[in-house]
Every structure is written in C-alpha cells, then in structure tokens.
Amino acid sequence: xxxRLTVIGLGPGNADQVTPQAANAVAEASFxxxxxxxxxxxxxxxxxxxxxxxxxxxxxxSNEALSKAAEGHSVxxxxxxxxxxxxxxxxxxxxxxxxxxxxxxxDLSVVPGVTAMLAVAARIGAPLGHDFCAISLSDNLxxxxxxxxxxxxxxGAGFVIALYNPISKAxxxxxxxxxxxxxxxxPGITPVIFGRAAGRPDERIEVFLLADADAEKADMSTxxxxxxxxxxIIRRGERPALVYTPRSATGSKR
Amino acid sequence: xxxRLTVIGLGPGNADQVTPQAANAVAEASFxxxxxxxxxxxxxxxxxxxxxxxxxxxxxxSNEALSKAAEGHSVxxxxxxxxxxxxxxxxxxxxxxxxxxxxxxxDLSVVPGVTAMLAVAARIGAPLGHDFCAISLSDNLxxxxxxxxxxxxxxGAGFVIALYNPISKAxxxxxxxxxxxxxxxxPGITPVIFGRAAGRPDERIEVFLLADADAEKADMSTxxxxxxxxxxIIRRGERPALVYTPRSATGSKR
Numbered sequence: 001x002x003x004r005l006t007v008i009g010l011g012p013g014n015a016d017q018v019t020p021q022a023a024n025a026v027a028e029a030s031f032x033x034x035x036x037x038x039x040x041x042x043x044x045x046x047x048x049x050x051x052x053x054x055x056x057x058x059x060x061x062s063n064e065a066l067s068k069a070a071e072g073h074s075v076x077x078x079x080x081x082x083x084x085x086x087x088x089x090x091x092x093x094x095x096x097x098x099x100x101x102x103x104x105x106x107d108l109s110v111v112p113g114v115t116a117m118l119a120v121a122a123r124i125g126a127p128l129g130h131d132f133c134a135i136s137l138s139d140n141l142x143x144x145x146x147x148x149x150x151x152x153x154x155x156g157a158g159f160v161i162a163l164y165n166p167i168s169k170a171x172x173x174x175x176x177x178x179x180x181x182x183x184x185x186x187p188g189i190t191p192v193i194f195g196r197a198a199g200r201p202d203e204r205i206e207v208f209l210l211a212d213a214d215a216e217k218a219d220m221s222t223x224x225x226x227x228x229x230x231x232x233i234i235r236r237g238e239r240p241a242l243v244y245t246p247r248s249a250t251g252s253k254r
Numbered sequence: 255x256x257x258r259l260t261v262i263g264l265g266p267g268n269a270d271q272v273t274p275q276a277a278n279a280v281a282e283a284s285f286x287x288x289x290x291x292x293x294x295x296x297x298x299x300x301x302x303x304x305x306x307x308x309x310x311x312x313x314x315x316s317n318e319a320l321s322k323a324a325e326g327h328s329v330x331x332x333x334x335x336x337x338x339x340x341x342x343x344x345x346x347x348x349x350x351x352x353x354x355x356x357x358x359x360x361d362l363s364v365v366p367g368v369t370a371m372l373a374v375a376a377r378i379g380a381p382l383g384h385d386f387c388a389i390s391l392s393d394n395l396x397x398x399x400x401x402x403x404x405x406x407x408x409x410g411a412g413f414v415i416a417l418y419n420p421i422s423k424a425x426x427x428x429x430x431x432x433x434x435x436x437x438x439x440x441p442g443i444t445p446v447i448f449g450r451a452a453g454r455p456d457e458r459i460e461v462f463l464l465a466d467a468d469a470e471k472a473d474m475s476t477x478x479x480x481x482x483x484x485x486x487i488i489r490r491g492e493r494p495a496l497v498y499t500p501r502s503a504t505g506s507k508r
Contacts, residue, residue, distance in 0.1 A: 009376075016275035019368065024270070058501070082368075084375040086501070090383025093498035097488050104490040110376040112368045114273065114336075121338040122263075122364035129344025131404055133387035133413055141502035150385055150411045157407035158400070159387055234351050236358040244347035247312070247340070248395035 002105040004029075005069040006076050007083040007092055009113025010041055014199035017119065022111045029076035033065040034088070038078045056140070058088060062095035069106045082115035086136045086164045116223040117162035120195025123205045125234070125242035127193060127225045130249060132160035137167070137174050144174070151181050160231060160245055163224040167215065175224070176215035182226060186210055191233050191243045193225040194218055207233065207243055256359040258283075259323040260330050261337040261346055263367020264295055268453035271373065276365045283330035287319040288342070292332045310394070312342060316349035323360045336369035340390045340418045370477040371416035374449025377459045379488070379496035381447060381479045384503060386414035391421070391428050398428070405435050414485060414499055417478040421469065429478070430469035436480060440464055445487055445497050447479040448472055461487065461497055 006025045011017035026032075029048070032039055036052040044050065053061045061077070069075040079087035089110050096103045121128045133154045139147060154161050161182075166175045182190075188211030196204040196219065206217070210226065218224060230249055234242040260279045265271035280286075283302070286293055290306040298304065307315045315331070323329040333341035343364050350357045375382045387408045393401060408415050415436075420429045436444075442465030450458040450473065460471070464480065472478060484503055488496040 011273070014275070016278070017273050017366070019265070019271050019273055021268070021270035082372050082376075084372060084380045084382050086383070089376070089380035090498050090501050093379050093383070093486075093488065093496055094500055096496065097486065097498075104488070104493065108493075108496070110380070112271070112372040112376040114366045114368060115372065118336045118338060118366040118369065122336075122343070122366040125347050126338045126343035126364070128338050128388075129340070129347070131387065131389045133385065133408065134382075135385045142504070146412070146503060150413065153407045153411035154387065154413075157404045159404065159408075232347075232351065234347060234358070239358065239362075242347055242350065242362070244344050244351075246348055247344050249400060250396070 002102060002107065003069040003072040004074045004107040005065060005092070007089045007110045008076050008078050009083040009111055010038060010078055010080055011113040012081060012116055012119035012199045013041070013197060017114050017199055019113065022113060025111050026076060029074045031068050031073055031075045032078060033061050033075065034078035038080050042078065058091035059095060062088070062091045063099065066092070066095055066099060066103045066106065070102050082113045083110055084112065085115045085134065116164065116198065117225060119198035120193060120205065120223045120225060123195065123198050124193055124207065126244040127227060127231060128160055128162070128245065129247055130160065130228065130230065130245040131158065132162060134162045134164060136164045137178060138165040138171060139174060148181050151178055152185060155182050155186050158228045158230070158249060160228045161226040166218045166222055166224050168220050175218055179210065179213050179215060183210055187229055190229065191227040191231050193243060194222055195225065196222045207241060256356060256361065257323040257326040258328045258361040259319060259346070261343045261364045262330050262332045263336045263365055264292060264332055264334055265367040266335060266370055266373035266453045267451060271368050271453055273367065276367060279330060279365050283328050285322050285327055285329045286332060287315050287329065288332035292334050296332065312345035313349060316345045317353065320346070320349055320353060320357045320360065324356050336367045337364055338366065339369045339388065370418065370452065371479060373452035374447060374459065374477045374479060377449065377452050378447055378461065380498040381481060381485060382414055382416070382499065383501055384414065384482065384484065384499040385412065386416060388416045388418060390418045391432060392419040392425060393428060402435050405432055406439060409436050409440050412482045412484070412503060414482045415480040420472045420476055420478050422474050429472055433464065433467050433469060437464055441483055444483065445481040445485050447497060448476055449479065450476045461495060
C-alpha cells in the first residue's frame with residue numbers, strides 16, 4: 001500500500017506569497033513534516049498532525065516522512081521558499097534513492113514556491129535581471145575550497161551571485177571570507193544586497209557596496225545578492241534606491 | 255502627479271501558481287502592459303485596459319507604461335514566471351534610469367512569481383537541489399562569446415545550469431552550439447531536462463543524457479536544465495524517473 005508525499009514550498013513567509021497550489025496541497029495532507037518555524041506558518045485542522053524536527057535533520061525527516069507515506073498515508077513535507085532550492089526536495093530524493101524499493105512507488109509531487117532570492121530581488125528592483133547563480137554558503141555538506149572556487153568562477157564570468165545559508169552560529173566566518181574572495185576580483189563599488197525576511201513584518205533590505213559589506217549584518221534569515229560589474233544603483237531621492245542588472249552585457253570586462 | 259506601477263509575475267502559466275499577491279495587484283491596476291500571451295492570461299474587468307506589445311519591445315513597453323503611471327494612473331506590467339528573471343523588472347529599471355526625473359517618483363513595486371526553472375524542477379524531482387545558475391541563451395543583448403564563457407565557467411565549477419530563451423526562429427543554432435560546448439567538459443551521461451510549459455495542459459517534461467540531447471526538441475516555451483556531474487537519475491518502474499542533485503558535493507571532479 002503506497003501513499004502520497006507532497007513536498008510543499010511555502011514561499012518567503014508572507015501568506016500572500018503562498019500559491020493556491022501550495023494551499024490546496026496543505027489542505028489535502030494528513031501528516032506534516034518540517035522544520036518547526038515552517039510548520040508554525042500552517043493553519044491546520046484538528047485532524048492534521050505536525051511532526052517538527054531541527055534544521056540539520058533533513059535526511060532523518062525525509063526517512064520518517066517516506067515511511068509514513070509508504071504506510072498509505074497522505075504526507076506533506078514543508079519548506080520555506082521553494083522546496084527545490086537548498087531545501088527538502090533533494091533530501092527526499094536522496095532518501096528515496098537510498099531507501100527500500102517500495103518508496104519508489106510512492107506518489108511523489110513537488111509544489112514550487114517563490115524562493116528567497118526572487119523575493120529579495122523584487123523588493124529592491126531587478127538585481128537578478130541578467131545571468132545569475134545561487135550558491136549555498138554552508139560548508140556542512142561540501143568543502144569550503146569548492147565554495148571559493150564557485151564564487152570565483154561565477155564572479156569572474158560576470159554572474160550575479162545569490163548566497164543562501166550565509167551565516168549561522170556554527171558557521172561564523174564563511175560569509176566574511178566570501179566577501180574577501182570576491183573583493184579580489186570585483187570592483188569595490190559592486191552593489192551587495194542584504195535581504196532579510198523579505199515580505200514579512202520584520203523585513204530588512206539594505207544595500208551596501210562590496211568594499212563596505214559587513215558579514216556581521218547578516219543572519220540565518222538573510223539572502224545576500226552580490227551584483228556583477230554591470231549591476232547599477234538608481235538613486236531616487238526620498239524613495240529607496242533601486243538596484244538592477246541590465247538585460248544587456250558587453251563582456252568587455254574580460 | 256505621480257502614479258503607481260507594479261511589475262507582476264504571473265508564474266509559469268497555471269492559475270494555481272499565481273500568488274494571491276499577484277492576483278490582488280492585478281485587481282488593483284487600471285492599465286496593463288505586456289506581451290500578448292501573458293495579458294491573455296488575465297481575467298480583467300470592463301474598466302481595466304490591456305495594451306499588448308511584441309516580445310522584443312520591452313524597452314518601448316516600459317517607456318509607455320512609465321509615461322502612463324507618471325500621469326497618475328495605476329499601471330501594471332505583467333511577465334510570465336518571475337518578473338525579475340530575464341523579464342520586465344530590469345527593463346523598467348533601465349527605462350527609469352534613462353528617463354525623465356519624474357519617473358523616479360513613481361510608486362514602483364515588483365511582485366515576484368514562480369520562475370520557469372523552479373516549475374520545471376518541481377515536475378521532475380530536485381535538479382536544482384545544489385548550487386546552480388540561470389543563463390539566458392539569447393544573444394540579442396550580449397555577445398555569443400560571453401554566453402560560451404559563462405557556460406564553460408559554470409559547468410567547469412560544478413553548477414547545474416538552467417537555460418532560458420533557448421531557441422527561437424531568429425536564434426536557431428545557439429542551443430545546439432551550447433550543447434556542443436558543454437559536451438566538451440561534462441560527462442555524456444549528464445542528465446538534461448527539457449521542460450516545456452510546466453504546469454500547463456500542454457506540459458511536456460523530458461529527460462535526456464547530454465550525449466543525446468537534441469536542440470530541435472526545444473522551443474521558445476522550453477526551459478532547459480543541464481545537470482552537474484553530481485546530478486542523478488532515479489528509475490521508478492512505471493512512475494516517471496526522478497532527477498535530482500544531492501545536497502552534498504565532494505569537489506573531487508576538479
């Protein structure tokens with residue numbers, strides 16, 4: 001008897017940014033697995049059950065959720081933002097690949113959402129308006145050297161860079177080190193956006209120049225966008241400045 | 255008298271994937287500018303007016319929309335997917351920067367949406383589960399050499415690559431050439447996803463290996479995701495295969 005598992009993206013945190021598809025998927029599931037702050041966003045009925053876990057336990061959470069679904073239940077695993085971007089969809093796939101054959105028979109679906117970099121970008125203009133990349137700055141699951149290599153490759157080729165998981169208590173120095181790497185190859189006037197809790201009541205979106213970017217201003221809820229050499233700032237007097245990356249590029253920096 | 259301009263992301267095309275924030279923004283605007291297929295998705299009232307334009311006229315459309323807003327009207331510019339990803343938000347910012355000072359006083363907001371690569375990824379598993387980049391394959395606004403440089407930099411550093419604007423009548427050879435470039439440095443068994451019209455009735459999601467990827471199978475509505483050397487395929491018998499990129503990476507390919 002194989003049940004159903006839906007990996008649901010709840011968007012950046014504002015209820016207005018949850019798609020109807022995600023809301024419907026929440027209404028249809030019986031058991032909800034996820035990191036507690038994401039589960040806390042849900043308004044569940046009395047017959048719907050939450051099973052919270054910590055944010056470093058993605059694989060254990062996936063195994064539990066898949067076991068429950070394999071028993072024939074309707075299970076949801078929730079992520080903030082989009083579940084396919086540094087979130088639960090990959091953990092579920094890893095667990096399916098390593099798990100018992102019956103897990104491959106589960107009716108799996110993934111419901112996409114607005115991921116953090118899109119929400120932050122929307123609040124400041126269009127910094128992702130040209131070629132860009134997304135890098136998780138967490139070295140829990142990959143070596144730091146590989147992160148530096150990717151930062152340098154991306155900046156050197158003119159990509160705008162969105163950094164996820166920039167900092168945490170267990171990873172205090174990585175963001176500062178990333179800025180140091182990038183300062184070696186990007187102009188000091190490159191715009192850097194610190195986007196915290198975009199769309200939520202405690203939102204804080206700030207723009208710095210790379211030369212002045214201070215890693216200590218970021219926290220776990222911050223998504224950082226580092227411009228390319230083409231990225232521009234438009235001053236607007238009393239209105240907040242806009243940051244955008246033009247649609248055209250000359251490639252003359254190389 | 256300065257009005258209001260909202261750049262609205264309508265998501266991949268399924269009404270279930272339009273956020274409430276986007277739906278509310280549509281309800282509040284009076285004049286709608288956009289590429290006709292996106293305007294056609296809207297259910298407007300009799301008092302709301304559409305002004306359609308072609309998909310190569312982003313800057314002219316932006317100027318028209320900003321002029322209308324500067325007259326004091328409530329104006330919407332609509333994009334499919336997310337307006338900040340190879341779409342109208344950057345064109346609006348370009349027009350503001352080049353335009354009259356009064357355009358900087360317009361109340362501008364951007365409403366994010368689910369961009370194509372997220373919708374495609376959700377339908378196949380989690381191919382964007384690790385570091386990734388998004389590249390527009392259109393050489394209308396940047397030189398082809400720069401696109402090749404970015405493809406090689408991204409693939410060489412282990413990024414998954416999402417390609418937007420892969421092909422059109424005016425750009426028939428670029429996608430095939432991109433595959434040739436990538437074949438030189440990625441394994442022939444690298445998964446390549448052709449995701450067309452994700453979430454819409456005419457959806458078609460297909461997985462090939464890079465060695466067999468045929469550019470002619472793509473069209474203007476296709477978003478292409480090229481795996482990294484870490485990206486894996488999970489066969490599931492009668493169910494469609496899953497494609498995912500694990501959260502961990504060793505960096506051993508370099």
